[in-house]
Amino acid sequence: MANTFTPISPSLYVGDLLPEVSEQTLFEVFNQVGLVSNIRVCRDTNTRRSLNYAYVNYYNAGDAERALDTLNNTPIRGKPCRIMWSQRDPSLRKSGVGNVFIKNLDKGIDHKALYDTFSAFGNILSCKVVTDDNNVSKGFGFVHYESQESADKAIEKVNGMMINGQKVFVGPFKSSKERGQPTEIKFTNVFFKNLADEIDSEKLKDLLLPYGPITNITIMVDEKGKSKGFGFANFESPDSAKNCVDNENGKVMFGKPIYAGRAQKKIEREAELKHTFETKYQGVNLYIKNIDDSIDNDKLREVFNPFGTITSAIVMKDDKSSSSKGFGFVCYTSPDEATRAVTEMNGRMIGTKPLYVALAQRKDIRRAQLEMQHSQKFKSGGIRQQPMAPAYSGGPVFFTPAPGPMNPQVVYQQMMPRAPRTWNGAPVGVPQGQYPINYGVRGQPRPNGPRANGPRPNGPRPDSAQPIPAQPIETAAPAAQPAAAQTEAPLTLASLNGLPRDQQNVALGEHLYPLIQSTQPELAGKITGMLLDSLSVDELFTLTQRSDLLQEKIKEAIEVLGSA
Structure with missing residues (x-):
């Protein structure tokens, strides 16, 4: 169902982006729909890290509306994006007017399903199902209507209804201040680390007794009885534990500042470390x-x-x-x-x-990105995607044509991505990612491409309709051997760098195909095509020299083919 909201300007908000998504990446996605004027990924003013949302501006509102209808929830680098009309007035976004909160949603309901359900009650400005890092629904979401009247109607009609077998709650959105601050976590077990070797259980107990009765205390030791530098103390009351943490954390003992904090379960510690990596080390x-x-x-x-x-x-x-x-x-x-x-x-x-x-990226993000790249490549017949630009830390990227009368056709041609790399006139990736080969001398596979010993002589091709003079097998094989010997030469990075890109692929393909065929005879063609289409020349050359790295890439490709 198309969003009938009429925007003031042809500007879209694009949210739920991964940190590595750049302006160039977004241009490749949104320019498919219409002529893009400019794109800006919003970044932290100090660190220049992405804030995970962007603004995409078109030349006309029609293209923007079409992008909203067709690209909303499209995966970008493996994560579905969320698109809505840009609302520059912060009072409209923050007032809560027209904003609805929905919970107890079935995990199978995504942004689109939520939008389709609630669009019957009015024009939707924003719609979102909250997900975890693996894009799995957390069971709640938000719908922001153009008017409070539409929001009231949605609450009246949908609250308490069964959706996908679950009774959902629909009510007015409340800010964190309106909901109140979260209840403070009560705990009795305190974790200590960075303890000096001189601190044993008795010394730690003497230090902590002023805070209240202790039910258990221990310092972790190795097999030789030497302190590992951390331990635990369990108090009778939460107040005692909290006072201990407040006063002892950071205190210097035997020349070392100790850490004191609430003891956490393993899953909590992992989540905290993950959050630290995403916020502190991202980028x-x-x-x-x-x-x-x-x-x-x-x-x-x-x-x-x-x-x-x-x-x-x-x-x-x-x-x-x-x-x-x-x-x-x-x-x-x-x-x-x-x-x-x-x-x-x-x-x-x-x-x-x-x-x-x-x-550096988390493993799950790398895998999702790789699967998305290969699946898109196969669906489009192997046409190569534009490479992702290095992380961008400046202002917005503008795609505005040069001054003067604008010719939309010329501008469109200038903005079009480069033609896909070809192999003898055909896309490198051919349908299903198949590596294009024929079988030449003595049945050995040879990629189609220019011959190393010069152009093909004039005359009928072997695959033409004209008959081929008979030749005894005994004489044909010896005659072919010298020609094959003339084309064989050691593959070096220096020799590759002196060739055009298409010929580099021919040379690399000739070396990689038999190496891959030795372990994967049925998938050798597809895997070779995938590698040639997704790796640089330096990386491909390394694979010809390192069998261990090649086997890793083969394994990755098989996993992608299995999930496609």
Whole structure:
């Protein structure tokens, strides 16, 4: 159902974005619908980190309305976006007028289903089902109507109704102040860490007795009886525990400031650490892979030091052998420093290998992003998506044409993405991601492409309708062998860099296909096409040299193909 709200300007609000979504990413999505005027991802004024929402402006309201109807809830980098008309008047957004809260929703109800249900009562400005980090509904959401009258009608008609087998509650939205502050958590168990070796259970008990009776106290020790530097104390009353935390946290004992806080369950600690990573380290932590075995922590810090202040640099080690795992992390103090490092260091040769450098992401986000990229590629017949631009920290990106009379057709052509990379005139990714091959000399697979020993001579092609003169098999094979020998040459990064991009793919495909075919004969074509279409030349060359890394990529591709 189309939103009939008539906007003042052709401007859209796009929310629920992942932190790594840039203006360029949004342009690729929204320019499919109509001519985009400008896009701005809103960022923190100090850290320049994305606030996870943006504004997209079109030249006319019709295109904006079409984008709202067709792109709302479209996954961007694996997470569905939420689109609504831009409301620049903050009083309208914050007043609560027309805003409805819904809870006890079935987990299968998404933004679109909620919109379809509540749009019958009036024009909707905003609609959202609240989800967790895995895009799973938390069972509640919000609908903001253009008028309070529509909101009242929705509350009257839907409150208490059964939706998907569950009785839902629908009522007026209330701010946190109106709902009151959350109840303070009561606890009796206190966790201590950063304890000096001199502190044992008795000394800790003597320190804590002034706060009230203690039912249990312990310091954790290793197999030799040496303190691990942390422990627990359980008080009889919550007030005693709270006073202990308030007074002892940060107090220096034996030269070390101790930490005292409420003891948490494992799931709480993990959630807190996850939140810390998302808020504190998002945009400043880099993931580096394909690290040469000679690189240690100090060398990694030295290599990345020119781009800013590094808070930590670590090469991951194997627990048993202490040898490098080939990847690591570098953390900067600001997103700008991290962005410069990605731009300058990605693909640079350090030691004997080209580094891969990117902003660190959680595993679930990386997997969702990879699956989305490949599924979109296969659905579109293998046409390659535009590469994601490095993290952007400046102002809005404008796509406005040059001064003078505007010719929409010319502007549209200028804004269109580059044509997909082709292989002998056909898209690299061909339907179902199949790597285009034919079978040449002695039945060996060979990618279609320019011959290494020159252009094809004039005359009938073997696959033409004209008959081919018979030739004895015994003489055909020896005659073909010298020609094949002439085309074989060692593959080096220097030789690849001297070729055009399409010929680079031909050369890399010829080397990768038989390596993949040896373990995955049925899927070799598809996997080769996926790798060629999604990795850089440096990364592809590395795969020809490193069987362990190639097997990792093959495994990832199989997982994507299995879920497609």
